[in-house]
Amino acid sequence: MSENVGSGTGSSLPSIPRPTPAISRRKNATENRSDIGWKHGIDVQGNGKKVKCNYCSKTINGGIYRFKHHLVGTKEDSEPCASVPEEVKAVMLKVCVEDKEASLKKRRFGDDEDYPEQTKNEKDNSQQKGKDIRNFVTKEKGAQVQSTINQIMKKDLKKQCDQQCAIFFYTSTIPFNVTKNSEFLKFCEMVGRYRIGYKPPSYHELRETQLKKATTNVDEMLTEFKAEWxxxxxxxxxxxxxxxxxxxxxxxxxxxxxxxxxxxxxxxxxxxxxxxxxxxxxxxxxxxxCATHCIDLILENFKKKLKVHETTMKKGRKIITFIYSRSMLISMLRNFTKGKDLVRPGATRFATAYLTLTCLHDNKGPLMTMFTSDDWKTTKVASTPEGIRVQNIALDSRLWKNIVICLKTTAPLITVLRS
Known part of the structure; x- marks a missing residue:
């Protein structure tokens, strides 16, 4: 025998309570702005996707989550705020850590009520993971910083990047002072922003496309000066x-x-x-x-009218051109000369030529040692006709006697020119 449910006559249907509409639990939803981060930023578009910082006026894409990391300065997909007060930064730091721990716990284990059978070891692992997450933010000054797995991996990657950069410099014979060039530092920073997948411009692009763009930019920069010129x-x-x-x-x-x-x-x-x-x-x-011009003309006359000067300069130039046109020989030369070069710039063109002879004379011993060493003999160029000629020139005692004659003649003039 059936039993009536609720009030009413026997044919009436049972009254079933209607479910209460679900309230969004997302605190970052458009209609719910309970997140503490909204006290320090302005919603630009009204949908919570772009937040304008109250302190540095920068607009952060990605919602309130990235905006909080912007205030803390974690550099997690956002640029750190340079004007945020320290007390606000400390509060945001605590919030970010708590959010990260809660997110990890929910993703890995779920709520404790849903998983009552969770073992003690699992809980301990979850708590330990939460502690590790704390290290993803910057600690206050004076506090001891514990390295995270990400930092350790980056440290190893930094060593590899440094080594590869050094090898690139060595094999391309690039002067080390390039690292002081601000444009090189900007390039490295932009590659870091691009992240994985960056491919440098090709040989053709460097010679044609990028060179034309750079030329155009320089022309535009010089427009205001051309009128004065x-x-x-x-x-x-x-x-x-x-x-x-x-x-x-x-x-x-x-x-x-x-x-x-x-x-x-x-x-x-x-x-x-x-x-x-x-x-x-x-x-x-x-x-x-002009005194400099006068001395330069005298040096030019020495070169043109004195046979010993002309011949000696040609032979010295041949040695230097042969070495400096091959990166392998440059490295070998610096090995024997202990980092010294054979070229020294002067105030004028002919002064430079005689200063170069001075460098050759100063490095006579290392040069002769290099051209008789096993390192030289094992190179590919040592057996070529040009390599044999240069070796014979460098080992010819007459060359070194003639260099001394040239330098004795011009030394007083070079001294005056450089004073």
């Missing part, structure tokens, strides 16, 4: 004596004749004639030839 340009002025005089007179008028005591030009015939002409009409003005 055009105004003061003298390259289209004829260098005959009268034109040179007119150019010097205009310069003198610009700075006022009373402020001009001396005019210094190079030793070109027309400049010399123009300087002497101006001295005749101006008693307080003196024209002087």
């Amino acid at each position: 055009k105004r003061t340009d003298t390259s289209d002025i004829s260098k005959i004596t009268d034109k040179v005089v007119k150019m010097l007179e205009d310069a003198e008028e610009f700075v006022d004749e009373e402020n001009v005591v001396q005019i210094v030009t190079d030793n070109d015939v027309n400049y010399k004639a123009a300087g002497e002409k101006m001295m005749k009409t101006r008693k307080n003005l003196y024209w002087t030839p």
Whole structure:
């Protein structure tokens, strides 16, 4: 016999209570802003996806979760805030740790009520994992920092990256001071932002596409200066004596004749004639030839008119060109010379040539040792006709005697030029 349920007559249906509409438990939902992070940011679009920071005014994509990491400074998919107060940062730090622990526990084990049979070991492992998660944020100053697995892995990867970078420099014969170039540091930072999968530009792109872009950018940067260059340009002025005089007179008028005591030009015939002409009409003005240019012309005459100088320079240049066109030989050379180079720049072109002879003379012993060593003999270039010729030149005693003759002749001039 059936039994009636609820009030009413026997044919009435039983009254069933309607379920209460579920309340969203997501504290980050659009209609629910109970997350403490919203006290420090503004919802830009109204959907919780973009949050504008109250302290640095930056807009963070990815919702309130990334915004809290922005305040803490964990660098987890967000740029750290540079203006957040320390007390706010400390609160956000605690919130982020708690969120991370709760998320891990729910993902790995579920709620304790749903899994009453969870063993003590599992609970201990969960708690230990939660402790490890705490280390993903930056500790306060003075506190001891415990390395996480991620940090240890990054430390090993850092060593590998450093080694590969060094090998790249060594095998490409790139000067070490490139690491001080701010553009190189920017490049490394941008590769880090790109993360895994970055491929450098190809040989063609470097020579064509990227080079054209860089040239265009430089031209745009120089636009404001080109007008001034055009105004003061003298390259289209004829260098005959009268034109040179007119150019010097205009310069003198610009700075006022009373402020001009001396005019210094190079030793070109027309400049010399123009300087002497101006001295005749101006008693307080003196024209002087450029001393550096004079010495450079003397060194040039030595090279062109003295056979021993010309021959010695050709042979020295042949040795240097042969070595510096091969990265393997450069490394070998620095091994024997203890890091010294064979090229030394000077104030002028011909001064550089004689300073290079000085470097060869200073490294005579290491060079001769290198060309007679087993390291040299095992290289591929040692058996080539060019390699044999360079070796014979370097081991020829007459070359070193001639270098001494050249240096004795020019040493006083080089000393004056470099003083």
